[in-house]
Amino acid sequence: MDDFILEMRSITKTFPGVKALENVSLSVHRGEIHAICGENGAGKSTLMKVLSGVYPTGSYDGEIVFDGAPVRFHGIRDSEHIGIVIIHQELALVPYLSIAENIFLGNERKGRGGLIDWNKANAEAAALLKRVGLDENPVTPVGQLGVGKQQLVEIAKALSKNVRLLILDEPTAALNDNDSAHLLGLLRQLKEQGITSIMISHKLNEIMAIADSTTVIRDGRTVETMDMSEESATQDRIIRGMVGRDLQSFYPDRQSHPGEEILRVEDWTVWHPTQDRKVVDGANLTVRAGEVVGIAGLMGAGRTELAMSLFGRSYGRNISGRMFVHGKEVRARNVAEAIDAGIAYATEDRKRYGLNLIEDIRRNISSAALDKLAAGGWVNGNEEIKVAEGYRREMNIKAPSVLSVTGKLSGGNQQKVVLSKWLFTDPEVLILDEPTRGIDVGAKYEIYTIINRLVAAGKAVLVISSELPELLGICDRIYTLSAGRITGEKTITDATQENLMALMTKEREQAA
Template identity: 65%
Template sequence: MSALLEMRGITKTFPGVKALDEVTLTVRQGEIHALVGENGAGKSTLMKVLSGVYPAGTYDGEIHYDGELAQFRDISDSESRGIIIIHQELALVPLLSIAENVFLGNERATNGVIDWNATNRMTGELLKKVGLREAPTTMVDKLGVGKQQLVEIAKALSKEVRLLILDEPTAALSESDSQALLDLMLELKAQGVTSIIISHKLNEVRRVADSVTVIRDGSTVSTMDARAQPITEAAIVRDMVGRDMAHRYPERTRRAGDMLMEVSDWNVWHAEHADRQVIHNAQFNVRAGEVVGIAGLMGSGRTELAMSIFGHSYGRNITGNVRIKGRDVDVSKIDRAIDAGLAYVTEDRKSLGLILEEPISRNVTLANLPGVSSGGILNENEETQVSEKYRRAMNIRTPSVFQKVMNLSGGNQQKVVLSKWLFAGPEVLILDEPTRGIDVGAKFEIYGIINDLSAQGKGVLMISSEMPELLGMCDRIYVMNEGELVGELDAAEASQERIMSLIVTE
């Protein structure tokens, strides 16, 4: 099988940092090639070089595409050759419809007049391919993160794609949606489309990839051929982190203490459709020292439940009771929820959890500014000391707490979010997809932080779309479906099969 793409000796340097060092990558025609590595290893940078985000002349090395030396000036240049990249950060216009986004810059028009019938018809066909049931006229800002990712896939398919690059395509998707997307990749492969997938989900990599290239610290470590012999997750992890990881989840002593948080008769109506109830009579509890999980498919209401409890930041006509340490508390505003002892780590850390343009020091203290202030005046020395303390405690990899958060890897950004909420001194932390988009090494560190919190007597409510993560970390798991908590399982009795059976039988 001939090579469609060869990247030879690619070196990319930013001020003071060598992001890529003599990287080589060979992708054969018609294969699915996985590119894996820890956050900050250089995977996305390499793909930005390939797609022209970093144009020819800004890096050293050569790109050979379809047998020719390629020097892409920008994204449109690479797209004209059939190279389409879908970045981890979504690039959709929220106030346009799905159809408008899918064909933005690639409009179906005659003599400058857009044919909306053709546009909507073709969009509908593309949406069927990616498993999205929404109407083409639906506004993108009405979709969740997972569905927006599927719109991005449909947008890529609307172009004459030969090499499809997907950067963490399933990071925001539920398990069922992820499987549908992987099936779609295999279908595209059968049609002759070559794909490069960047993913931290090694089970997905092993399922679809024909070849796997591992990058560590900006250099190529290895390339494995799944057609020659089966590729194990242990082998990938070893090359990614430079060591064997015998256990994916750190061990801890499970010891539930006194009742910490109780939620009862919790009802929430949709934020925009007043006649649609999204949470129905939810009741659950978290004890001191417990890690309690919430499992469910995308759209089951997990995030809506969490956000509505944390300061009524989602929904309307919210009713129900929240008790912390046996005392009724007011959580109707975010500041009141924080004062009551709650913290919420959002699933969308870049948009809702951090101020990317601000340094680590400013982000760490955001949720508790009085803790570094006197008389309403911010004490910058105290702010620096606090953030430095959390930098060390959380092992945030950065040369300085004055580094802008936008320049950190996903795992280190997540540690900053956790630091922000720990400085606020919560009793219960609600973690919504706490390891989304994070590599296996950083995940292990986040799991260790969660275990340390439980050992301190904190309560942790953990929402995750990865069932193995819930099974590996939680003392109990609530199962949610269509806005209702339909079951509760102890760790000893929980399994993926039992969780799914509760979802499909209720």
């Protein structure tokens, strides 16, 4: 008999008008790292919320067997009581509380008289931090930590609950390469200690590197579970299961025919808002009509700072240099003036800055160009719906209607709403900051196809991405940025991951 620590049998979960899961089954071996893959909206997170008690027994059909015995969860505390702990993609930490306070929040270490024993709490927290490889003082406020370290605090918090099955939902989505590697190494260590992990991830290279088994879910149904030690367990097989077809290439073909220069930036310099240092130092770049230009750089290189400062000086101070659109100098002092000048910027953090998640698709799409729909100070609601419906069809936004709440859409569909919003402003230059972060391979392909349509229509597109293969797959030229300075420029025929990385680390090596 197989030694399964977990079996989920024929799980069916329905929301009003939507069947999110239909007879999904999942079996996880004791002590393994089990990956779950699927497109956004496939049902992965819903399945894990069923498992962790977020959706309690009675709200779904099917059975959960843990450690050989059927279990019923009426809430998260029930699942945590037997050692099942989930870490959501949106970390559940309180920034103003200390590391120790966050680790034991709701599970406080008490002494005499029921008061919190801070010495005991800090000592236990220090031991847990050592276990996860985080060299921080337990009294440090969590808000002072980067997202990679916050992820480790979440794992320390799980360990404090005597976790036996750890669930991680997109644990490396917001991490840089070093933090991601550290986290994956930690999962291997926990495996050696007998802790089983389930990891939801879109990063197939990480799954290939760490997973013992992988289950693919598509449209709320289980497609297959594969043993990753088998030769047939390939990225192509996972992709085929996720999207229901072969992707002949990760990137759609495009014929490049750059036209006239649309954007020119000369000697662009930006100072940090509060610190006495330059975050962008004398940058020069150009983008032509019908051209996709990439910006490659390591974390902290100044990529987002450059983009935001170009977009109506929405970041930084003492900004100097010149920017031209169609040969005419643009002095955009705010976002509204940048939009009027034909510049649009799709932020890397769509949930916080790119969208109003409690508002519907219609209002999000119209929000950056309401003047196009207004007369006499009143917005034409019928026209607003007509415009939004047009983008819903054109961008293949999967939602029942444009009145659907944006926060309920999958990541890929939310990104399409962001792009629709900016396309409605009719920009000449579209700056895309991490346009495919946190979305699945099928949705990525759709985003790339949209980019291709934009440049075919003569737009100039500037793409910032942490994924070098992505830049190499979609760009005509790539600039490298390091420590705020542009260190090189490569045409796509000359660019490789190796020579781009050499240019991306150039300034850092000189500084060392």
